[in-house]
Amino acid sequence: MSNITMVEAVSLALSHELENDKDVVVLGEDVGINGGVFRATSGLAQKFGENRVIDTPLAEAMIAGMTVGMATQGLKPVAEAQFLGFIFPMFEQIVCHAARMRNRTRGRLTCPLVIRAPFGGGIHAPEHHSESIESMFAHTPGLRVVIPSSPTRAYGLLLAAIRDPDPVLFLEPKRIYRLNKEEVIDDGEELPLDMCFELREGNDITLVTWGSMVKETLEAADQLATQGISAEVIDVATVSPLDMDTILESVKKTGRCVIIQEAVQHCSVGSEIAAGLADKGLYSLIAPVKRVSGYDVIMPLFKLEKKYMPSVERILMAVNKIMEVS
């Protein structure tokens, strides 16, 4: 058992699977001796050798395409996209091949691969390093999109993602890579995909979120408690396929819902959840569903990035507004 950060938990899960499954291979730019630009693969090349932890040429489409090729031939490759903002050359391979291979060949060839990518704002990074574009992938049938929000969940969900027989995009909110430490037992126990995690029980309102926004949402829930408002907090974790049932069940109890996401609002995962509530949860609701999102703008460079990102204050404003409705 050790007290570790989320990025260390990622590394621990990779190490566990490299150790226990000879078909697992880690590849990407700078993942070898350097251990990745965020140190997510730190020490792995030294421990498992350069045939298991592979530094690739700097070519994202090639990394994704080769990952697809390796996966179809029985390996379980875990590729790193150095930042989500650089995933676009990989987009074609992920959408046109990884997500479609099983269906295209009626199960003859499959893609048990993982593509990991650090994402999200809040670390004063240059352009293209801070966007939250999970909905672009959530819109693609055949993919899983998984976002951890703590060391424990990063460890358990990444194990599950690597073992999953289908392609998984594993998006790591880098703002919380080193936010806090948790006791993580390296027992190889995975956590379930396709399921929300209830992080806090409450009766008055449901706060639905994922990734780095779990931090602000839990802080908001603490403050609401001092106002006498009991908030239930749900971490979606797998944003596609979406576990609407857990959210609907919670809203049935609370009658109110605010969705908090770092991504731009238009056509977002938050919009899909709101639509799901309109479709199947309308009669449970006593107030409108609110989304607290990034604005529908280009992610600003870091002078304005804090203003872009949803804050505890903005979450509280949304909650207080719908708590007025009765």
Add this chain to the structure above:
Amino acid sequence: MTTVASFNVKYIQYLSPSGELVGDSVPDIAKNFDHIKSLYETMVMTRVFDAKAISLQRTGKLGTYASSLGHEAVHVGIGSAMQYEDVFAPSYREYGVQLVRGVKMSEILLYWGGDERGSNFSGPPHDFAWCVPIATQNTHAAGAALAFKLRKEARCTVSVIGDGGSSKGDFLEAINAASAFKLPMVFVIINNGWAISVPRKKQSSGQTLAQKGIAGGLPSIQVDGNDLLAVHHEIKKALDKARNGEGATVIEAITYRLGDHTTADDASRYRPDEEVENAKRFEPILRIRQYLMDNNQWSVQQENQLMDKCALRVEQAVKEYQSASKLPVTDMFDYMYAELPHDLAEQRAFALSLEDNTVNGGEK
């Protein structure tokens, strides 16, 4: 000034358009007439099949179809040089390769007839399916080759690309990866002169397309893609080398697209008839037949028997295609994931319920 590196690209032809052995050496296959005859038969079968597929499309019995007319030597040459355990990464018109590797004509028709089951074919189960996004298959082949290398398996991959596709980054990135990782693979650029309506000269001002491989650090050659002997021999040589751990090769095979790009295309809009007529003088089937006849290995009678056999086999394939079982609506859901996610299961059940309800437009 010093020259730090210099390169050349060799052009290889063993059989002239009139069917005579030319060049400095004679490849092994040139004297193996039984082998040549069997490959010749597959080339003819491919062509008869191709004509039938086009006529099926014209009469509404097949969807859009990409013809392989004129590519028979390069396709059969690739297929015959590969081993079963190797992996082929096609684009979408290399039927000659696939027929050699055991894919059924009925399965090719099934695919172009709008049925995914065609891609779950009888050829090697590790082969890739048809790949429509241009050049993306090159990196798949590189990934498969890396898998073989890591597992120390004596297997290779072959991926193809057209002259148009050689302009794409994926192709160049795959070449670069094959060079950096020293992968057991062969890239074949099937230069048929046209990328839909854009001629070869508009793709690149480079003298050859093979030289793109040299830029990536791979030995690269040109072969006469209408010369079965040259294609087979050079690809086999490259595969032997790759299997020996000596890395990848780029082979530009020069051929000509005698047909339209697909049945949805009309090449007469952009391509002069004279060019096509001229290209027919160099086409691949005539010369290999001439070679067999000149060596007393083939007769008019054998030719007639072969044509009858091809017609019969193609008719059988069409019958198999047309008698394929009905595709259930659930099929589009059942291969999305290993296990159907909850919400998708609901949609599947809904789609299935429409099947019993003709009022809602479902089919009985």
